[in-house]
Amino acid sequence: SAKQGRNKEFQAILPLRGKILNVEKSRINKIMASQEIITIITALGTSIAEEFDITKARYHKIIIMTDADVDGNHIATLLLTFFFRYMTQLIEAGYIYLAQPPLYLIKKGKQKIYAQSEEEKEEALKEVGAGATIQRYKGLGEMNPDQLWETTMNPEKRTLKQIIIEDAVEADNVFSILMGEDVEPRRRFIEKNAKKVVDLDI
Structure with missing residues (x-):
């Protein structure tokens, strides 16, 4: 659907099969043996690590598109x-983005409103009034090409979240805790931050 929905003039799609390797737990030889990772490196054109050359980047806006659920969040984190x-x-150059696909489509007659949260859904229902239908998207695969373009790929309408590094040391620490081998720091991190979770998808 994404390949069909894109604008071929300025958009390219790189489909990945499921979850890529967790590089935090892997040696470089295993990483370079991963077909999915090699595909990403080749597509971007920059090489990696010490050989990385940003001037060879084929794209200056790299958008991660995943489903808005636990698996999708895990893929994005990997x-x-x-x-x-x-x-x-x-x-650091501001090239990496996360797509923010909608969770709901609210329809009434010819009126359509996409909502990215429960709060937006409730506001949309108030706006359109009684008699509206609600569609809950479980994944991008449920959208047809036109819906994907309209909600997630159209530069004039889509919502993107730019990934930035505010504190490199803290970012390094969080990736190590969440994605590394040591379970105990991860357990402590989860216990400390559990109260901040407002929407748990199980």
């Missing part, structure tokens, strides 16, 4: 871990 550890300059 990709961000890879970019942070081996292509940090792409983040």
